[in-house]
Amino acid sequence: MSLHPDRFFSGDHQTRSAARDIYESVADLPIISPHGHTDPAWFAENRPFPDAASLFLTPDHYVLRMLFSQGLTYDVLGVPRRDGKPVADGRTAWQRFAANYHLFLGTPSRTWIDHSLRWAFGIDETLSAETADRIFDTINRKLTEPGLLPLAILEKAKVETIATTEFALDPLVHHQALRQQGRIGLVRTTYRPDDVTDPDSPAFAANIARLSEITGEDTASWSGLIAAHRKRRALFREFGATATDHAAPTAMTADLPECDKQPLLDRLLSGRAETEDAELFRAQMITEMAMLSLEDGMVLQFHAGSRRNTDPVLMAERGPNLGADIPVRVDPVRGLESLLQKFGRSPGFRMIFFCLDESVLARELAPMAGYWPALMLGPPWWFHDSPRGIARYLDQVVESAGFHNLAGFNDDTRALLSIPARHDVWRRAVSDFLARMVTASTLGPSDARALARWLSYDAAKAAYKLPA
Amino acid sequence: MSLHPDRFFSGDHQTRSAARDIYESVADLPIISPHGHTDPAWFAENRPFPDAASLFLTPDHYVLRMLFSQGLTYDVLGVPRRDGKPVADGRTAWQRFAANYHLFLGTPSRTWIDHSLRWAFGIDETLSAETADRIFDTINRKLTEPGLLPLAILEKAKVETIATTEFALDPLVHHQALRQQGRIGLVRTTYRPDDVTDPDSPAFAANIARLSEITGEDTASWSGLIAAHRKRRALFREFGATATDHAAPTAMTADLPECDKQPLLDRLLSGRAETEDAELFRAQMITEMAMLSLEDGMVLQFHAGSRRNTDPVLMAERGPNLGADIPVRVDPVRGLESLLQKFGRSPGFRMIFFCLDESVLARELAPMAGYWPALMLGPPWWFHDSPRGIARYLDQVVESAGFHNLAGFNDDTRALLSIPARHDVWRRAVSDFLARMVTASTLGPSDARALARWLSYDAAKAAYKLPA
């Protein structure tokens, strides 16, 4: 469908007009993408994407899950199996997706895809059974054009900087290539050491051993483990990293006495771990990372409260990140207490906190961010990165946290073409939110434009300590 | 008060106009009422309702509780006592109700009652101390007219099908009469075996014994108990049932090893139950019911999270379902895990989940329904079956679950005349929600009308596997 220039704005004339004015002042700002999951190989190699299905369908867990919920199997959708058995080819999968495109009415997926189809491919037709083949062919043909190579897409989208996310053991080969191309800064990595901080991750003990090999530190000792992190963080910074990132099912942090740390690590590495040890180790490692952040200035991102892989069949057949992760409640007041009481006042330390539990926004996170100097709130994450999610977020955080304890926007996406679409939704939703304040006479138009710019551009640069 | 044709629509001209267009396209659709608590005797016997108080006041827990909260006793309101002591007569109770009708401003009860008074009785006057007697007399006089007999009300309301709810031991005598009248299909039963699946229900052990008598199965053995359910479900299906229904204080499900099942049943029947046994039995029985649903195709409804009978005085004096049930928090991610990991992908299995905890809508239920093929979301239940409750529900579920993982609407009512009123509120609230999307240019008018029809009519038929 065609994308209306006033989409997502309020219905009444006065607010809509104010929203349009505000939006126009930020619509063309460059994109800061300080957190996401795009593949650095795209930018290092700059090769065409293979086809429409591999671009829009098979890697997009939002899309796959919705189609699965309505009875389409992952085989039919062409998602590769670990056992190598055949799945549907790209065109066939695309046809099924297109025929079921009505399922996405009202969802952000539809917004992002409609936006991408027009923005990248000039396609205004609505995806459907009837248009499936034609759109598939159009996309595939255009994907080989120079203007749709990954780096060209970044340029067309006015991406000023984009961060990928790599595990602690990642060899960063693509970022090395990018460095040789002089593209560090346009592309950055992010230090996400879950592979060696989460005892529930596959091959945890082997990963710890591997961390020793690549750093020369004795990672079986607590101090060696921290030293190894210190070295990896320094290396990641050479590839543009200004931030670390940490995921956990809860918001728990810990501040163990020194004498308890080595025994905890010993239990985990020797297979004698007790029930709570994995949680405790994750909790303590957040605090250790904060200590290292005090040394090296890296911003600590904490993504808490996703229960991963709730469908063991999907996990066994095809692996993670395909749609079966479900949010759960978090307890940031008690969870972050150890960390904040230790470092919440430390100049130069910054934590950006993300969760999927909207019930803590007004009750806990906004008051906390409105007190602790170190704490900033990440934008709405995952299922809440949507027009309604953004509206609820702003409604619930601004009064207690203000606008300046917010970390702006990040798209957090695996889908390259969704980046301009997602930033556009954010800028529109922000503009509408501010416009309603203007209409309600609680914000002047020039303050509204200044805040829109802050939320669309400056806040993310400031929060992630990106160069001005 | 008079019912404005644009009631519940947004204030701005453009949205209101769009809402009116959408609403007009669904206002006259037949009513599908796949879940509720009307009395099958009404339809089998088709006798006039006795008087206004017994129609609007004494059976309506919404109305009784509000009046009680403001100091009117249940005696004064004419609610029968278990000890047989006298309570106020209908007219006296009605007068007190009418004199306090201002207490219902802003509540759905007032909407439903105003709607019913006009729709059924042509009464446009506002209920008050002054109009109490006149309205009481008007209602009583009209109740004897043929057009206000229960079956005529169904016809006038365009009810295409209505499901009542009966316990496992119910003899279904009224449904037998309805079968003889050829009215199965217009009226259906629903299999709600809480009397034999909830060990906390009164006379649980006696009920299990009675289940054995009426089925000829040995219900003291686990396999016999399941066989008994199988027989009762088959019988209920003969009386139109397409669904089962299960209520529990939590969302817990279990998947016990076979060897643990019989000992659990033994403990419960012998009075040696341990603290968690009742909860565990309820949790396991949900999964057993799902297994039977796989065999017989019945849709499993799960109503979780109402804490029943929180006022023991009311319970002792007059019994359940009179206003002292209060919602509590639920944990569907962990609670439903056993069931979904076992049957969440099974073709043909369907669970419709209801709860009263809005904090799980965006965080848990919408993402879960947007993944698991077996899971659909029931509409806002009980206290949330209201204009604002519906608006919050749609706001929180649509972006992650889409519209097609929703089970449409059910009125869930004990009050016959509230059925057209409740469906009308739903259709209006849906129309306004969709109209705001139209105004925000994120939905086209024809898609909006199609979705309005889906949510008002087709979705319920599809979700409950009702004949087309």
Next chain:
Amino acid sequence: MSLHPDRFFSGDHQTRSAARDIYESVADLPIISPHGHTDPAWFAENRPFPDAASLFLTPDHYVLRMLFSQGLTYDVLGVPRRDGKPVADGRTAWQRFAANYHLFLGTPSRTWIDHSLRWAFGIDETLSAETADRIFDTINRKLTEPGLLPLAILEKAKVETIATTEFALDPLVHHQALRQQGRIGLVRTTYRPDDVTDPDSPAFAANIARLSEITGEDTASWSGLIAAHRKRRALFREFGATATDHAAPTAMTADLPECDKQPLLDRLLSGRAETEDAELFRAQMITEMAMLSLEDGMVLQFHAGSRRNTDPVLMAERGPNLGADIPVRVDPVRGLESLLQKFGRSPGFRMIFFCLDESVLARELAPMAGYWPALMLGPPWWFHDSPRGIARYLDQVVESAGFHNLAGFNDDTRALLSIPARHDVWRRAVSDFLARMVTASTLGPSDARALARWLSYDAAKAAYKLPA
């Protein structure tokens, strides 16, 4: 910035016009302030406030916390230290505050301060680095004028009655002075015995001993302790108290058997308390206070769910109530069960419940208040006393609790000048809420005006049993 006459009203013309009509009918009603934390010395002594900083900055935890969150220290903000070390003077602190006034965009603090600057000082300029000194001087000059003495401010704000809050051991010297001046009624105290009901409060055992001294009762015995409360409550009533107030981190209440009470008190006073004893004592004391309320008619306020002093550094350096208290989840259904099952039906007993957990409003509190005669809901508290917080509150409570189980508004403030500002925000937010109902044709204009008056004035008088 200038305060627009239609601020906080909806954007569409029809709703805005209705809101204005409703608001105009309540804008000039007297202020009932039945719960707050103003200093009774202000009214007893009626001396000028010293300067702008001590009026607007150093006592306002909302303002301090926000500035601290953005890197300004409490030293720089002029907040006294316990160790007596110097902090910034008033003018310097004020300059820093003014230079960072943009941080308050979108927060209620800015609304209250802008309102106060104009209402009390006729200042229309926006606070900023540039205007800081000029505004500081203007305020300081005007503070000495008779019209800005504390009692004159009450009169100018049309305060009909205002309640302060004193601990059980408070000597009430200012209220004694006020009695001599004939001002009891204009000013009242409130009995807040947390100093002797919360075992976690500093010097609890000493406080219990002191309570014995001032009452002549043996407070080491349970019955003597209750008798001492009875005497203090009677004394507080002589100084206008119609209510008690109780704060706790949870909503827990208890109903211990008599034989368990003395041992609990013994453990607490002898330093042999077990882990749960403090919580249990607080829980039991709520119920004891309810028993005394049955005797003496005092209204019981319960403020549950603030985790106090989450920054131990701030607490150690400067004391409590400076911005580091953070809300947490509460469980009113289970928490209040003991109390409500005992006294929830008792004629003459009234509890007004406040919490900071919005997730319980629609799910638990509104249904509970819509059932139990004794329970009323307090208005949005603390972080939620804001335009958006009020809107969410009304949206979530009215449909199940109606308007008549709400206790109206209280400002709960430590900042005298914020009183008219806060009541004005409430009246505007209420007017807008009701106006949207009028526009949606679910409320007539005269009912809307009646409800606006109820919520702005009468409800608070009725809830707190204030003289008509």
